Amino acid sequence: MLEAVGLAAVRGDRRLFTGLAFSLAAGELLYVHGPNGSGKTTLLRMLCGLVLPEAGEVRWEGHSIRKLGEDYRRELLYLGHAAALKDELTALENLRVASALQGRPVSERQALEALDALGLEDCADLPVQVLSQGQKRRVALARLYLTPVRIWILDEPFTALDKKAVAGLEQTLANHLRGGGLVVLTTHQEVMLTAAVAKTIAMGSWGD
Amino acid sequence: MLEAVGLAAVRGDRRLFTGLAFSLAAGELLYVHGPNGSGKTTLLRMLCGLVLPEAGEVRWEGHSIRKLGEDYRRELLYLGHAAALKDELTALENLRVASALQGRPVSERQALEALDALGLEDCADLPVQVLSQGQKRRVALARLYLTPVRIWILDEPFTALDKKAVAGLEQTLANHLRGGGLVVLTTHQEVMLTAAVAKTIAMGSWGD
Amino acid sequence: MWAALRSMVMRDLTLAVRRVADVLTTLFFFVIVVSLFPLGVGPEMETLRVIAPGVVWVAAILASMLALGRLFGNDYSDGTLEQILLAPQPLSLLVAAKVLAHWLVTGLPLVLMAPLLGLQFGLEGEALWTLWWTLLLGTPAISLIGAVGAALTLGLRGGSVLVSLLVLPLYIPVLIFGAGAVEAQVSGLGATAHLSLLGAIAVLALCFAPLAAAAALRISLD
Amino acid sequence: MWAALRSMVMRDLTLAVRRVADVLTTLFFFVIVVSLFPLGVGPEMETLRVIAPGVVWVAAILASMLALGRLFGNDYSDGTLEQILLAPQPLSLLVAAKVLAHWLVTGLPLVLMAPLLGLQFGLEGEALWTLWWTLLLGTPAISLIGAVGAALTLGLRGGSVLVSLLVLPLYIPVLIFGAGAVEAQVSGLGATAHLSLLGAIAVLALCFAPLAAAAALRISLD
Amino acid sequence: MSTTGINWFKYSSPATFYPLAGRMIPWFAGLAAVATVAGLYLGFFVAPPDYQQGDAYRIMFIHVPAAWMSMFIYVVMAGYAALGLIFNTRLSAMMASALAPTGALFTFLALWTGALWGKPMWGTWWVWDARLTSELILLFLYIGYMSLEAAIDDPRRASRASGLLAIVGVVNVPIIYYSVEWWNTLHQGASISFDKAPTMADSMLAALLVMTFACWMYAIAVVLARVRCIILERERHSEWVLEVLEEERR
Amino acid sequence: MSWSEFWAMGGYGAYVWGSYGVALLLMLMEVWRVRQRRRTILHRLGRIQRRSGRRVEHEA
Numbered sequence A, B: 001m002l003e004a005v006g007l008a009a010v011r012g013d014r015r016l017f018t019g020l021a022f023s024l025a026a027g028e029l030l031y032v033h034g035p036n037g038s039g040k041t042t043l044l045r046m047l048c049g050l051v052l053p054e055a056g057e058v059r060w061e062g063h064s065i066r067k068l069g070e071d072y073r074r075e076l077l078y079l080g081h082a083a084a085l086k087d088e089l090t091a092l093e094n095l096r097v098a099s100a101l102q103g104r105p106v107s108e109r110q111a112l113e114a115l116d117a118l119g120l121e122d123c124a125d126l127p128v129q130v131l132s133q134g135q136k137r138r139v140a141l142a143r144l145y146l147t148p149v150r151i152w153i154l155d156e157p158f159t160a161l162d163k164k165a166v167a168g169l170e171q172t173l174a175n176h177l178r179g180g181g182l183v184v185l186t187t188h189q190e191v192m193l194t195a196a197v198a199k200t201i202a203m204g205s206w207g208d
Numbered sequence C, D: 001m002w003a004a005l006r007s008m009v010m011r012d013l014t015l016a017v018r019r020v021a022d023v024l025t026t027l028f029f030f031v032i033v034v035s036l037f038p039l040g041v042g043p044e045m046e047t048l049r050v051i052a053p054g055v056v057w058v059a060a061i062l063a064s065m066l067a068l069g070r071l072f073g074n075d076y077s078d079g080t081l082e083q084i085l086l087a088p089q090p091l092s093l094l095v096a097a098k099v100l101a102h103w104l105v106t107g108l109p110l111v112l113m114a115p116l117l118g119l120q121f122g123l124e125g126e127a128l129w130t131l132w133w134t135l136l137l138g139t140p141a142i143s144l145i146g147a148v149g150a151a152l153t154l155g156l157r158g159g160s161v162l163v164s165l166l167v168l169p170l171y172i173p174v175l176i177f178g179a180g181a182v183e184a185q186v187s188g189l190g191a192t193a194h195l196s197l198l199g200a201i202a203v204l205a206l207c208f209a210p211l212a213a214a215a216a217l218r219i220s221l222d
Numbered sequence E: 001m002s003t004t005g006i007n008w009f010k011y012s013s014p015a016t017f018y019p020l021a022g023r024m025i026p027w028f029a030g031l032a033a034v035a036t037v038a039g040l041y042l043g044f045f046v047a048p049p050d051y052q053q054g055d056a057y058r059i060m061f062i063h064v065p066a067a068w069m070s071m072f073i074y075v076v077m078a079g080y081a082a083l084g085l086i087f088n089t090r091l092s093a094m095m096a097s098a099l100a101p102t103g104a105l106f107t108f109l110a111l112w113t114g115a116l117w118g119k120p121m122w123g124t125w126w127v128w129d130a131r132l133t134s135e136l137i138l139l140f141l142y143i144g145y146m147s148l149e150a151a152i153d154d155p156r157r158a159s160r161a162s163g164l165l166a167i168v169g170v171v172n173v174p175i176i177y178y179s180v181e182w183w184n185t186l187h188q189g190a191s192i193s194f195d196k197a198p199t200m201a202d203s204m205l206a207a208l209l210v211m212t213f214a215c216w217m218y219a220i221a222v223v224l225a226r227v228r229c230i231i232l233e234r235e236r237h238s239e240w241v242l243e244v245l246e247e248e249r250r
Numbered sequence F: 001m002s003w004s005e006f007w008a009m010g011g012y013g014a015y016v017w018g019s020y021g022v023a024l025l026l027m028l029m030e031v032w033r034v035r036q037r038r039r040t041i042l043h044r045l046g047r048i049q050r051r052s053g054r055r056v057e058h059e060a
């Protein structure tokens, strides 16, 4: 169970939110929405432990994530605004390096399968530089098929994806939830998933 | 009259378009649309003379714009993806510097009026750094109210603008067209203007 | 046209005032590099006096080279450079205006600071004066030549290191005459020959560098 | 864990091979700066031999300082650094792995090239050998210390100049012992004392710099 | 109409040059091999030892051609770059970038062989003499040219940018040369100067000329081979490349 | 003149052969690099050709 208790964020002059709280059990999805600049990305990075809360704390299974440290990070997969890909490496190399960093090296075959699942079979050996925006995004998303972690924190994963890929990703998210995973998601796009299952947080209403 | 004759663009490996041609008379609007990466920005920058066509040429009143040089640039206003604002200068200073560069210095009063017209009266003396995305965009757009040039080339001018500002900008464009101006426009958003008046070019269909 | 040029210079100066940290860092870099040498070479005044002009000049070149990144870099990344290219003025004049502002902000402080550093190395009187003159003539040439390199490497990966690779060979004549003048003065030969050559280089650079830099900008923004 | 560290090093080395221009530019910057000195100071071999260790060392420091921008910079701007922070390995070890790769790519070539430059300055035999050893011990320390500065200035405007202000003072001991060793050797005192001090600095840096850099990275990404 | 004419010209000239170069390469390579063997024979077996330098002077037969080539190639490269920039012809730009590595190679060889010659003759590997210094700077110019070209991803933009650099550099070469000469001779008598072999035997001169010829042939062959690669890389999307490849495969 | 004398070059053997050896080595390396480059580009072109061939079939 992922819990936020009385979270507050201040960036520069602005107080983005205060007293933000929620709890998310296994199999639940949290949909964070709100206008640009309302603090969605800040919240997600706070949940990962990248941003230090001004007040409050984030807890995983009842323990503060700052105490848990590596043990929490081992359960976590975060995909941010930036795709975290190296332009000079091929899609395949990027995927394998990312997995090894995550502490779970994968074989070439496994990585290829994940790329296949996203329709990237032709691009596996191309440097990411020459891929289109949407293809880049998919390479980043391929990690979802590789690392069996419980918490997925996804910042606008649907951007730059075409219709078919959006549907596929929604399917993947649903499967993950059915398997007892947790998902925290932000998106500006209206997708079916967010309409149905979701617990939501509307940003821009927590500030003062 | 602005004409394109057999334009071709190659970026890196990709041939973005070949044999692209159109002509645009006074009072006409050209709406360029197409998916991401299809070459819209490239085309617009080519029309400004910033990008050298791989083949073909752009003509203004029958003469190649490469020959015309400064005479063409004097008739032209281009607003690109980037707002071309200096974070450290105030909105007012930014506007006056931009106009002076364009060869038509404006007085403080004129600049303030233009900012007023866009609802920026409170922000005129703030450094652009602290303005919101939409306000920054408006400062850039304020140049439309200042420099009486005939050709407007606007790359996604509607991004980050709220509903009211979009309507205002459409009005401005319509006025400019009525006054015998030319507009080349790209946008991903569906706006009324593009539905009604426009000559359109669909990118992504000119390549091979 | 003059209005456009003047507003260009004024804008860059205003920006420099608002970002004063940038200006100071160049100056401090210069001071630090010069001060590193006694540490590396040892404290004998005799040696130091001999190498002083060379060291000051190399440090000045390195410092103004590092500042080159800011000559067009900020304007490039926020889109202003596109607007400058589209202005109905000769691009080379606008470039010259920008270089002037850049020199006032990065080159001139070095020139003013150099005599102090020369004193630390045991230079005196005539020698110091000559050093000052060479810097006054040489640093504008350096800014001008550097502008070409900066324009060529705009927006490239690892541009800051690349720019040094490109412009350092071109700086060599300036360095030779600049540092040589002081030595010639000290050895009693007189520095006029060196100084006039430096002046000639500066004038040449003033005539051609803005043109080359303008061409390079057009290429870089394509 | 070793797998993660190894893949970190291998990744950075692979990237360096793909961007070989980046690697070469650091090396050539070093070569060019060293070659500038004779041009500034004059061609007398006597003077050159005296200042050689200082010049080589100052150039090595400047070259590796310029390369610091790339240590975390690329990973920062494409988002990989966030992922590295989120990896379930101790961040300081990952940082150490990155610094190792960076040294192999930017420091080691300098070390290998230095004897050639020493020859150009008329150094020979023992002196050359000592210079080589000081660089072999000193450049890792420089990379390690630089990592802290690079991590602190990540994403700041004018970061590249700022980083030099931060790290140069920390480099001074390395510079003093590095250049001093060669002089001690030449003057017959023997360089062991200097070399062991350098070694001690390197070991200290190895122990603490990764921790400090890791903390700095967490701060910079907040 | 006129635009199609320009198109045809621009696309076809690499297309016609590519097979032509392919046919010429074996000839130049063969000439290079023959001339090298002949030159080495003349240089090592026919030419007598120098009365002052002994056999060490035989380094000359590679050093002097390499030094000459390094300078010629730079000028030729800048010329092609200028043509490419002014007339926007693709082939000249490609020629310029094909020349650079070979020029850098010869520059390095001139430095290397010169250093190896200097050690026995002057007792030092290196002096900061005018000619030596400007040769070193020439190497830097080549490297800068190649680095800039490598750093830009788009080949068309890369060749324009590096072409501009080559031109700026060539303007600077004489300036550098004279400034270095001045710098070096102004305030000290040349402590060490080039001893030209006082009377060069005919056989020495012959060997030198033949080796120079060999270097020329080698350079032309290699550059043509490289420019063929560059043509293929840059034109790989045009029809004729695929056709030519089909033909070659047959 | 014996071969050993020839290789000794009157005591300058290391310098003379160092020069010619490195020259030869670098030239061979250059030739090899050019060949490598040609092989790479031909390989890539082959792929492009096969792909475009496939596309044509597809359309037909």
Ligand code: HEM
Binding pocket: E060, E063, E064, E067, E068, E110, E111, E112, E113, E114, E115, E117, E118, E119, E121, E122, E125, E126, E131, E132, E133, E135, E136, E194, E195, E196, E197
């Ligand atoms: C690293 C050291 C050296 C470099 C960079 C170098 C460079 C050059 C260059 C650039 C040239 C062509 C100059 C011209 O044609 O005007 C040249 C020619 C020549 N060099 Fe060297 N050189 C070096 C060392 C030596 C040494 C040690 C010797 C003999 C002791 C030597 C003897 C010659 C001779 C005889 C010529 C032909 C001169 C002529 O044709 O005018 N060089 N060298």
Ligand SMILES: Nc1ncnc2c1ncn2[C@@H]1O[C@H](COP(=O)(O)OP(=O)(O)OP(=O)(O)O)[C@@H](O)[C@H]1O
Binding pocket: A011, A012, A013, A014, A016, A034, A035, A036, A037, A038, A039, A040, A041, A042, A043, A203
């Ligand atoms: N250093 C800073 N100084 C001042 N304000 C800051 C600073 N850093 C961030 N901000 C502000 O804090 C807010 C952070 O927004 P955040 O990135 O979390 O928004 P978001 O909801 O993810 O927006 P988007 O939908 O555009 O992704 C923004 O309004 C930004 O202007």
Ligand SMILES: Nc1ncnc2c1ncn2[C@@H]1O[C@H](COP(=O)(O)OP(=O)(O)OP(=O)(O)O)[C@@H](O)[C@H]1O
Binding pocket: B011, B012, B013, B014, B016, B034, B035, B036, B037, B038, B039, B040, B041, B042, B043, B203, E153, E154
């Ligand atoms: N140097 C390059 N090498 C390879 N491809 C390039 C290079 N520069 C641009 N491109 C490609 O050319 C295309 C240019 O797209 P452009 O910016 O014109 O698209 P756009 O239609 O404006 O897209 P958007 O809607 O995202 O603004 C992109 O697909 C880009 O990947």
Ligand SMILES: [Mg+2]
Binding pocket: A040, A041, A042, A081, A155
């Ligand atoms: Mg966000």
Ligand SMILES: [Mg+2]
Binding pocket: B040, B041, B042, B081, B155
């Ligand atoms: Mg666009």
